[in-house]
Amino acid sequence: MTWIDxxxxxxxxxxxSYAPIMWEVGEIYTLPLLSGGPNRPFYDVLDERVSHREFxxxxxxxxxxxLWVACRTRWSSASNLGFDLEHRAAPSAGAIHPIxxxxxxxxDDRWWLYEPxxxxxxxxxxxxxxxxxLYNQSxxxxxxxxxxxxxxxxxxxxxxxxxxxxxxxxxRDAGVLLGVMALTATAxxxxxxxxxxxGEPWASALADQGKLVGVGLALLGSVASS
Ligand SMILES: Cc1cc2nc3c(=O)[nH]c(=O)nc-3n(C[C@H](O)[C@H](O)[C@H](O)COP(=O)(O)O)c2cc1C
Numbered sequence: 001m002t003w004i005d006x007x008x009x010x011x012x013x014x015x016x017s018y019a020p021i022m023w024e025v026g027e028i029y030t031l032p033l034l035s036g037g038p039n040r041p042f043y044d045v046l047d048e049r050v051s052h053r054e055f056x057x058x059x060x061x062x063x064x065x066x067l068w069v070a071c072r073t074r075w076s077s078a079s080n081l082g083f084d085l086e087h088r089a090a091p092s093a094g095a096i097h098p099i100x101x102x103x104x105x106x107x108d109d110r111w112w113l114y115e116p117x118x119x120x121x122x123x124x125x126x127x128x129x130x131x132x133x134l135y136n137q138s139x140x141x142x143x144x145x146x147x148x149x150x151x152x153x154x155x156x157x158x159x160x161x162x163x164x165x166x167x168x169x170x171x172r173d174a175g176v177l178l179g180v181m182a183l184t185a186t187a188x189x190x191x192x193x194x195x196x197x198x199g200e201p202w203a204s205a206l207a208d209q210g211k212l213v214g215v216g217l218a219l220l221g222s223v224a225s226s
Contacts, residue, residue, distance in 0.1 A: 007165035009093070017082035018161035021207055023113055026123040031064035033119070038189050045187045052191035055147035055221020057106065062190060062222065063148065064119070070177075070184040071101055073116040081161050088116060090180040093169035098158040099177055099215060102127070104135065104149040111151070127206060134202035138217055141195050147219035152177065153203045154215045174215040181218060191221045 040048075058066075069089060076084040077095075085095035092098070101114040102124065111127035114120075131151070138149060152174050159166040159173075178194050185192035199214020206212055 006168035006171075009163045009165045009169050011094075011162060012164055015081055016161045017080070018157045020083050020158065021155055021211055023122065024125040025113070026110075026125050028123070029112070029121040031067060031119050031121060032061040034065045034068045035061045038187065040187050045183055049182055049186040051182075051193040052221075052223075053142060053193050053219075054224035055145050055191050055219060056224040057146040058148050058190065058220060058222050062188065063103075063220075065188055066181075066184055066190060066220065067101070067114055067116075068119060069188070070181045071114055071116050072119055073097075076117070081158070083158065086116070089184070090173070090177045092173050092176075093159060093166070094162050096158050096162065097173070098155050098170055099173055100153045100155065100212075102131075102151040102153055104131070104151070106144070106146045106148065124206065130205045131202050134199055134214075134217075137197060137202075138195060138219075141197055142193065142219065144219040144221065145224070147191075147221040150181070150218040150220055151199050151203060151214065152216040152218075153199065153206070154213050155211060156213060157211060171215060178216060178218060181220075185220060189223065191223055192218060194218045 073086045076086045079085045086097045102111050104111045109128055111124050111131050112121035113124050115122055154170045156170050159170050182192050195217040199217055203214030204212050
C-alpha cells in the first residue's frame, strides 16, 4: 500500500498574502434565488440520501436553489491573507474556501464558474477547449445523460498562504462540500452522484502552472422519468 502522507497542517507564524486568481469571463448569468421547494425534516434527508445514477434535466430555478443553499457566501469578513474570509453552508479550514464550483449544463458546451458572493454564473473563457477532455473522461466513468457536471477546482494557494502542509485541508474541504451538496440535493428532490475522478490534468490547465487543481466531480440531475 502506498499512502501519501500530506503531513500535519500548522498555521504559519506569519501568513503570506495571496492574490486570488483573476478569471477571464464572458457572459454573466444571475441565477434565480431560492424557490419554494420541498422542505423536508433534516433527519429524513439524512436517512434518504443515496447516490443516483440516472438524471433528468435540471431547471434553472432548481440549480439556483441548489447552489444558493449549498454554496453561496452568507457573509464575509476582512483578513490579512489577501482576500476575505467567508461563511457558507460547508465548513472550510480557516474560513478560506479554496474550492471553486464550475458547472456544465448538458445542452451547453460552455463551463460556468459559480460566484458565491453574487449568486451568478460566469462563463469561463477558454474552458470549452481546456475541459473538453474532462467531459469525455467523465462520460466514460458514468454517462450522466441530462445531468449537470459539477467540477470542484481548488485554488490551493489560498489555504497554503495560511497553513504549512495545508494540502490535506484542501482535500477535506472538497469532501465536506461534496457531503453538503449530496444532502442539499436530497432535500431538494434532486439526484446526485459524486465521481472519483479529480478533473486532472484538465482543470489545472485553466490557469498558470500550479494555481488550480481539480479535486473532484459530481453529477446533478432531476429525478429521471423512465
Ligand atoms: C469520493 C467519492 C467518489 C465516488 N466516485 C464514484 C464514481 O466514480 N462512480 C460512481 O458511480 N459512484 C461514485 N461514488 C458514489 C459511491 O459509489 C456511493 O456513495 C456508494 O456506493 C454508497 O452508496 P450511497 O451513496 O447510495 O450511499 C463516489 C462517492 C464518493 C464519496
